[in-house]
Amino acid sequence: MTAPATDELLLPVPDEDGAPFWEYAARGELRIQACAAPDCGRLRFPPRPCCPHCRSFDSTWRRMSGRGRIWSYVRPHPPLLPAYAAQAPYNVILVELADAPHVRLAGNLVTRADAPLDSVDPARLRIGARVQVAFTSIGGMAVPRWILEKP
Structure with missing residues (x-):
């Protein structure tokens, strides 16, 4: 079987919030964005700028x-x-x-x-x-x- 040309495949289009996900993936790491607020810490995917639970704009990326x-x-x-x-x-x-x-x-x-x-x-x-x-x-x-x- 011939592999399709990569310009014909659906490839991810990283945005500012999701870019770290793809940077970690390039290193072979699966990381998920987490709220960095001390009283929250909840994971969220897809990545976004604000925590939907506590509304904090602080985030980190946790290794899974x-x-x-x-x-x-x-x-x-x-x-x-x-x-x-x-x-x-x-x-x-x-x-x-x-x-x-x-x-x-x-x-x-x-x-x-x-x-x-x-x-x-x-x-x-x-x-x-x-x-x-x-x-x-x-x-x-x-x-x-x-x-x-x-x-």
Whole structure:
């Protein structure tokens, strides 16, 4: 299979609030924004300038374990964008982080970080399956993907 050109793929567009997420991802770290107010400290995703709980503008980035579980998934086919046609049907999963159960990240379940999007047998997709983050470079950006944890 020929890999699609990166100019045809949907790549993240970091904004000012989310830029640190992508900078940490480039170092292979999964970090989530947290309120830095002494009486709050709650995690928030997507990143934003103000804490929705205490309204503080102080924030920090907490390192996560990178572990989670599949909260939901879908197998889009046919794909809406031609760049993904060769890998269809593939999966898109929503991962609930083990360190922050109210934080959910979208991604793909793959057999290894640089594997094609269709590398996991659809029969292995299960709500609640434990996963671990794995970063891959796409178009010069480190993008989180997910692999099944070994039992």
